[in-house]
Structure formats: C-alpha cells, structure tokens
Amino acid sequence: MDNSSSYTPPRVWSGIKDNGGRFASINRPTAGPTHDKELPVRRHPLQLYSLGTPNGVKVTVMLEELLAAGHTGAKYDAWLIRIQDGDQFGSGFVSANPNSKIPTLVDRSGPTPVRVFESGAILMYLAEKFGAFLPADGLRRAECLSWLFWQMGSAPFLGGGFGHFYAYAPTKIEYAIDRYAMEVKRQLDVLDRRLAESAYLTGDEYTVADMAV
Ligand SMILES: N[C@@H](CCC(=O)N[C@@H](CS)C(=O)NCC(=O)O)C(=O)O
Known part of the structure; x- marks a missing residue:
C-alpha cells in the first residue's frame, strides 16, 4: 500500500476548495437552502x-x-x-x-x-x-424491520462511500477504496448467506426489506 500523503488535515475547516471532484460543488459544511425554489405539485395524492x-x-x-x-x-x-x-x-x-x-x-x-x-x-x-409488504406483527415483522434497517444502515453509506472513492474522487486513495471494498463485499456476503436459507429476507414473503435491497 502507498502510505505517502502530502495532506495534513486542518485543525478547523473553513470551507472546501474546488478539488475537481464530480461532487465538489455540492460538498459543503452547512445545511439549509441555498436558493428559493418551490417544489412542483400535480394532481395525484x-x-x-x-x-x-x-x-x-x-x-x-x-x-x-x-x-x-x-x-x-x-x-x-x-x-x-x-x-x-x-x-x-x-x-x-x-x-x-x-x-x-x-x-x-x-x-x-x-x-x-x-x-x-x-x-x-x-x-x-x-x-x-x-397495509402491504410489511408483516403486521410478531416474529416476521421483527425480521422484516431488522433487514430493512440493516439495509438502511449499511448500503447507502458503504455502497455510496465505495462508489465515491472508486469512481468519483479526483484521486485514487488505496486505503479508502480497499476499506470500503472489503466492507461492501462482507455486506454482500451477509445477504448471500441469508438468501441461501430463505427465498426472501423475511422468509417466504416479499416485503419492503427486499425492495430496499
Ligand atoms: N439515507 C438516505 C440516503 C439518501 C441519499 O444519500 N441520497 C443521495 C442520492 S442516492 C442524495 O440525495 N445526494 C445528494 C447530496 O448528497 O447532496 C436515504 O436512504 O434516503
């Protein structure tokens, strides 16, 4: 692994300079709106x-x-x-x-x-x-919510992190890519093992957990 780096993180970030990355322009440290724009609405519920x-x-x-x-x-x-x-x-x-x-x-x-x-x-x-795609109570609901929250807690951040450093970051950082790649692969193995024992994540029933995955 290449451990060399010329970057020393600042003690206090004062803003991010345009580093040429594909998402550099939306990478900022504060929340809230940047401009006025209403959302469009049409006729459906x-x-x-x-x-x-x-x-x-x-x-x-x-x-x-x-x-x-x-x-x-x-x-x-x-x-x-x-x-x-x-x-x-x-x-x-x-x-x-x-x-x-x-x-x-x-x-x-x-x-x-x-x-x-x-x-x-x-x-x-x-x-x-x-009243659909989520078991109403008991064991199956607990199993469904466990897999739904597993997906939410892992995939967006890990998959997004992997995709960012692998495809979008302006420089290839071996440590970041390897770390995310290993954890994404481990998460996919969690999924493979579960789906080797049942047709759907919750068991024999297609639910929101499968849709999330
Ligand atoms: N935990 C959120 C993640 C949503 C998310 O990361 N959305 C990305 C696109 S996949 C986004 O809107 N990014 C815009 C930004 O970061 O400014 C969810 O599951 O809804």
Whole structure:
C-alpha cells in the first residue's frame, strides 16, 4: 500500500476548495437552502421528488408494487431532482427534507400534507398506509424491520462511500477504496448467506426489506 500523503488535515475547516471532484460543488459544511425554489405539485395524492439512484429507486419500486397490487391510492407524480445541479438545496425541497437528499415524498391525500424523508421511513410509511409488504406483527415483522434497517444502515453509506472513492474522487486513495471494498463485499456476503436459507429476507414473503435491497 502507498502510505505517502502530502495532506495534513486542518485543525478547523473553513470551507472546501474546488478539488475537481464530480461532487465538489455540492460538498459543503452547512445545511439549509441555498436558493428559493418551490417544489412542483400535480394532481395525484402522492408527490415523489427523486432520481434514479439506488436510494431513489427503492421508493419507486414500492409505489409500482402497490399500484400493481391494486392500491389506486398509490398514484403518484414523480419529479426529477437533479442533485448534481443542487436542486436538493432549493427552499421547497429543504422544507420537505431538511437533510437535502433524495428520495422525498409528500403525501397530499389528506387535509394536511405529510412530508416523509429517508427511503426506509418512506417504505414503512407507505407499507403502513396501504397495509402491504410489511408483516403486521410478531416474529416476521421483527425480521422484516431488522433487514430493512440493516439495509438502511449499511448500503447507502458503504455502497455510496465505495462508489465515491472508486469512481468519483479526483484521486485514487488505496486505503479508502480497499476499506470500503472489503466492507461492501462482507455486506454482500451477509445477504448471500441469508438468501441461501430463505427465498426472501423475511422468509417466504416479499416485503419492503427486499425492495430496499
Ligand atoms: N439515507 C438516505 C440516503 C439518501 C441519499 O444519500 N441520497 C443521495 C442520492 S442516492 C442524495 O440525495 N445526494 C445528494 C447530496 O448528497 O447532496 C436515504 O436512504 O434516503
């Protein structure tokens, strides 16, 4: 391994210089909106603000599964949020998701719009709203939620971290790539072992945990 580095981390970060990375322009130390922009709304009960990334598609898969199962209340309008252009920092988006990440859902089917952010929270919200793809109680619910939260706690951060250092970082850092690669592989082995013993993560039933994965 190449251990040499000319970089000494500062004691206090005062901002990040443009390092040429693909995500450099959206890498900043503060939250909140950077500009005024309302979110568009159309006629369906659910408004989805998202993008076709692994985190984004989890919710689209769930909505399509609900519609395929006959839940007409799951009709939705899908709006593209271009994260590389900073759409997630518009005032309307930040009101719907203070963390400025896709996917984000606004349920406008009732008198007061309900905002839901974090893909796992959106999957659970929809599962509970429609009584589908999440066992109601007992052992199977515990198993389903365990796998759903395992996915949420591991894949977005580890897979995202691996993808960032492997594909997007302007320099190849052996330590970072190896560390993320090993942990991503170990997580995939957790999945392989589970799916060697049952058809779906929760057992014999397709649930939100499988959709998240
Ligand atoms: N834990 C979040 C992760 C969401 C996430 O990381 N979204 C990425 C795209 S996959 C994003 O919006 N990135 C924009 C940014 O970091 O500014 C979830 O599961 O919803």
